[in-house]
Amino acid sequence: MFVPTTEKERQEMLRKIGVGSFDELVGSIPEKARNPAYRLPKALTEMELARHMEALGAQNRLPLSFLGGGAQEHYIPAAVWAVALRGEFATAYTPYQAEASQGTLQLIYEFQSMVCRLLEMEVANASHYDGASALAEAVNVALLDFDGRNPGRRGAVKKVIFPETLHPHYRATLKTYFHQRADVRLECLPCPDGTLAPSVLAGYVDDSTAAVAASCPNFFGLLEPAGELCRAAHARGALFIACVDPVGMGILEPPGSYGADLAVAEGIGLGIPPSFGGPSLGLVAAKRSLLRKMPGRFCGLTADRDGRRGYVLTLQAREQHIRREKSSSNVCTNQALCATAATIHMALLGPEGLREAAELCYGLSHELASALADIPGFRLKFGGASFYNEFVLQCPQDASQAQKFLLKDDILAGYPLGADYPWLKDCLLVCATETKTRADLRRLAEAARKLPVAAAR
Amino acid sequence: MFNPEICLYAKSHEWAHVDGESATAGISDHAQHEITDVVYVELPQVGRVVEQGKPCAVVESVKAAFDVYSPFSGEISEVNAELASHPEWVNQAPHGQGWFFKVRLAKPGEKENLMSFEQYREFIKTGK
């Protein structure tokens, strides 16, 4: 327990308050509900807790992993968390009192600036929960923008279109966010070739389409023709939302350069460990014309009474604590400490470090893909298509079984796609980032060679 | 400049200046004082059909947002797009450069629901 108050002090406080006993302070709680019985384990000391968590931790295995699937592992320089965990960052809260929070505020401003530069977008907010919820918020911005541009269509159904190559969790999240909205229809387009053809998209986009969302690289690691998809959306007045890989931005075309209206990304990899899925952060960026409809907080540069540079939370009158049900988002607490880590991480990498990391991802994954495709029984499912650092590997047997088999060699070879894509039951999604060495790649290839070929089905 | 003395006023502190079949609208000098520094104005889209007494615009200060209600029913025919880059005009000239929008009067008789300059002055003073 972390309560410093002694019994003597407790009595002094009660006297000062002017009550005879503590119970007089909680008289408004219904008597019959007060002090119920609890079945909780006994309290542990710090040392006992450390031992308990070590024991639990030992039940978590860390095999040589080629898992990506929207949470790719990237190297985190030691300086990132050494600084981010400083109490002055970690134990402050939302910088409501700007004069006593200039550190957090300037950091958020630098974060917004770096995200704009990374994605070549005009404005970026102070972070959202994760990539999937960031996409849901971006779609909401597009819906609001559509209503604003079409005052005569209020209440009529608006379409949001995305390909099945969008991360399955992101698609599920969109469904959760919008299935209660009578005026929104989500349309998921099949992609048997692994990417969405612009001509196919053009057949679905019409004047009732508020947004097209696609990821590049997509869930299969393939590079969608994002620029052409963006143009197909714009041709009918729909906004284009790009989901991107932030580390990939070291070598891949940024969404701002092909005219994306909104861009979102999952921040795992920008100095943030995967931690079984979170916390990380969602990046949300947009064209400046959409600024007022954006979710979340913004930090702005301004001046104090003496003309000295200073930072404040700004555009707050858009937010839920002021606009309540009329605000465009309900977000309050965001992922600021992860944004802190991401900012320090991006500053440490710089343009060259980011490029080197992305280039290593590209090189290692391509070498791995060739090595695995050379093994009899294996092939690249979408052979001719360009990919970045992840690819779909067709296995000689059910992919879940293959994954299990390779786990015996303490290797997590990839993510079996069958649960999300029944037509890819024999496929693994395999990823290699800069954290892998060529020896790691050889180890996977050698283990894969031993995989028994399943009996013909 | 829309002479305040010949404008009509709503209890929600908008003014309307009727000119033939349409009216120009904005917020009163009293309202801009209460709101303090206006930092942003969200205006309706031209072509939108609004109703008397229903919200159709928003004024923001640093720490608050206020709905602006249309003084008349009808179609929005023009908005003061300059307010996007000059929200301070709402404070500096609420009856001039700080006007909000023009509405084509669908029901001119609605002016019976509005107050005269003198009535509005009394309303601010006494709340009646």
Place this chain on the structure above:
Amino acid sequence: MINQGEATIFEKSVPQRRAIRFPATEGLPSSKDGLPAEHRRAASAALPEASELDVVRHYTRLSQLNFSIDTHFYPLGSCTMKYNPKINDQIALGPRFSKLHPLQPDETAQGILEALFRLERALCELCGMDAFTLQPSAGAQGEFVGVLVARAYHQKRGENRTEILIPDSAHGTNPASASLGALTPISVRSNARGRLDLADFKSRLSPKTALVMLTVPNTLGLFEDDILEIAEAAHRAGALLYMDGANFNALAGLVKPGDLGVDMAHLNLHKTFSTPHGGGGPGAGPLGVKKHLEDFLPVPRVVEEAGLYRLRGDFPLSVGRVRAFFGNVGVLVRAYCYLRRHSAKEFRQISESAILHANYLKALLKPAFEAFVDEPCMHECILQTDPKRMNGVRTMDVAKRLLEYGFYAPTVYFPLIVPEAMMLEPTETESKQTLDEFARAMLAIAEEARKTPERVKAAPQSLPVKRLDEVGAARNPDLSWPGRVSSS
């Protein structure tokens, strides 16, 4: 021309300077050969170019411009700024938890799944609930899930209920979450005692009411003493009762929301269960429900089957997932650690101390600052500044002057229904000495307001910056340092 404060990292950047390098790529396939031109980045991202020391020093210096719990008393009401045990960070960021990939097969992640399973059970026990989802990333997302669960529940029963009743004292996220879930928020008045006005509440209950959303204790720091009657009326009307558990730090170990007729409640784990607030997050907003709502919870859920912990997604009535992967697991690990440090009795002592400290602070400040409702408060109290008695000094001035005395300010101008509000939440981890010192500073400021009000209105003078031009910032937002594209 604006004077220089601490320069930005972009101004400190020097072309070609490096910190982190990666191994050479010799012999590996190159993107220059393989990546089609239309996918290639033309100019590299214009990130800063700095040495490792440049970066470490820059951000360390920035950190020193902050107030924080570790350095200052931080009585920010409704945020529960209590001490965050350091071991929790150490465990959550240790490799055995932080390096786990979210798509690992269940059998390779038994340790984390067990911790999550046990966390759920413990939260159920503390709240008197039957099931919990740990997925929501923050309180607001927990509320949103609650709204969706309520909609799904009513729809399953063939009812299309579209309204939600929310007190006018509620936090802004409540109505915002309701709108996001396509429910229409109906505001209910508070009475002179700072509680929900029962008559107004009952007049607004109808066959359209899906949900009643109460914050307990409410944002005025008061327990809704009519809650049993509210619950009964809501249930009679066919509606569900939701408890916003942002203020659970006053209740843990003292009362179970489930015993009060609450059908579902979210908790802000970063508050009551002590994850450092990180300058604005991350948090976690798990939602607990009674049995009749369990089937609607988001997926995936942690289950125990034949001695194995598993993530299961096959719940056909589920509202779906609200984010990728499982949730803010690092925050959940910290909450589990905090939970295991305390017995039920100790939780009760925590709540009691939080309540005691708030009432003590209120008593100390009474000579100068009026309490909005003059009766015992729970874990936080709402005081008001009276500019008429203080030569025009307002709550914002008091807040700014407090910073100069070395204390972070309370939450100000919230709840919206209280003029000149100050919301103080001292938490259980602050000592009597700190509370006494803080009270002395507040009384000194009240004295200054009488004698030298201009001094208070001009505060702060001694911080890194004086009062900032927020109007200019909002009228012409400067949200990023110029230079989007690298010049190279």
